[in-house]
Amino acid sequence: MAPRPLIIAPSILAADFANLDREVRRAVDSGADWLHLDIMDGHFVPNISFGADLVRTLRRIAPEATLDVHLMIEQPDRYARSFIDSGADVLTVHLEAHHNVHKTLELIRDMGCRAGLAINPLTMVENALPLLPQIDLLLCMTVNPGFGGQAFMVEVLEKVRAARRYIREHALNVDLEVDGGLNNDTAGLAVTAGANVIVAGTFLFKQKNMREAVANLRSKATEITAAG
Ligand code: DX5
Numbered sequence: 001m002a003p004r005p006l007i008i009a010p011s012i013l014a015a016d017f018a019n020l021d022r023e024v025r026r027a028v029d030s031g032a033d034w035l036h037l038d039i040m041d042g043h044f045v046p047n048i049s050f051g052a053d054l055v056r057t058l059r060r061i062a063p064e065a066t067l068d069v070h071l072m073i074e075q076p077d078r079y080a081r082s083f084i085d086s087g088a089d090v091l092t093v094h095l096e097a098h099h100n101v102h103k104t105l106e107l108i109r110d111m112g113c114r115a116g117l118a119i120n121p122l123t124m125v126e127n128a129l130p131l132l133p134q135i136d137l138l139l140c141m142t143v144n145p146g147f148g149g150q151a152f153m154v155e156v157l158e159k160v161r162a163a164r165r166y167i168r169e170h171a172l173n174v175d176l177e178v179d180g181g182l183n184n185d186t187a188g189l190a191v192t193a194g195a196n197v198i199v200a201g202t203f204l205f206k207q208k209n210m211r212e213a214v215a216n217l218r219s220k221a222t223e224i225t226a227a228g
Pocket residue numbers: 011013014036038070143144145146147148149150179180181182199200201202203
């Protein structure tokens with residue numbers, strides 16, 4: 001199976017919310033591929049971000065964007081529908097949340113949305129592998145979820161390698177995403193391990209020229225792999 005294209009997904013969590021309209025346009029016009037939206041409920045993670053109404057607003061601001069919605073919430077089965085109705089293109093739920101994960105993934109796909117499954121740094125990847133045929137994306141968290149601006153956990157790369165191996169061996173059509181602490185130094189490590197979707201919040205939004213930063217990140221992410 002041909003290698004999957006590299007996808008760069010700026011995380012809106014790190015945007016300046018006082019200028020959300022401008023920030024979203026800046027990210028979409030930067031040459032990035034997806035927009036990553038972090039939904040936090042104050043239960044599953046110790047932080048609260050925003051909800052489906054804001055997703056709907058972002059969909060209106062950027063109708064052409066692929067909205068990659070990451071639900072860090074305790075009961076994803078209760079809210080999946082409303083996030084899809086609000087415009088999610090990819091909806092990712094956590095394996096560790098309180099739900100019947102098979103049913104939630106099925107519900108997401110039945111609604112015509114791409115289904116993602118996320119695992120925290122301490123969760124064994126072996127628990128997620130049997131679900132791979134049921135999903136479109138596996139997200140290996142490279143920080144403990146809840147906050148932007150944390151340091152990349154290099155030990156997660158072992159899980160990324162195992163997931164990529166499984167995906168290859170079973171010829172599955174699954175994107176492999178990493179989220180947390182990604183920058184010009186860490187993206188290459190993640191891509192070499194087998195990731196093809198790079199979420200970056202703090203690193204991209206702090207840049208004056210996001211277009212240049214996305215192009216740089218893209219070449220840094222692939223240079224080690226390209227060199228063999
Ligand atoms: C963490 C979120 C991430 C976060 C990434 O809970 O899921 O998407 O915004 O932020 P940075 O890139 O700042 O580590």
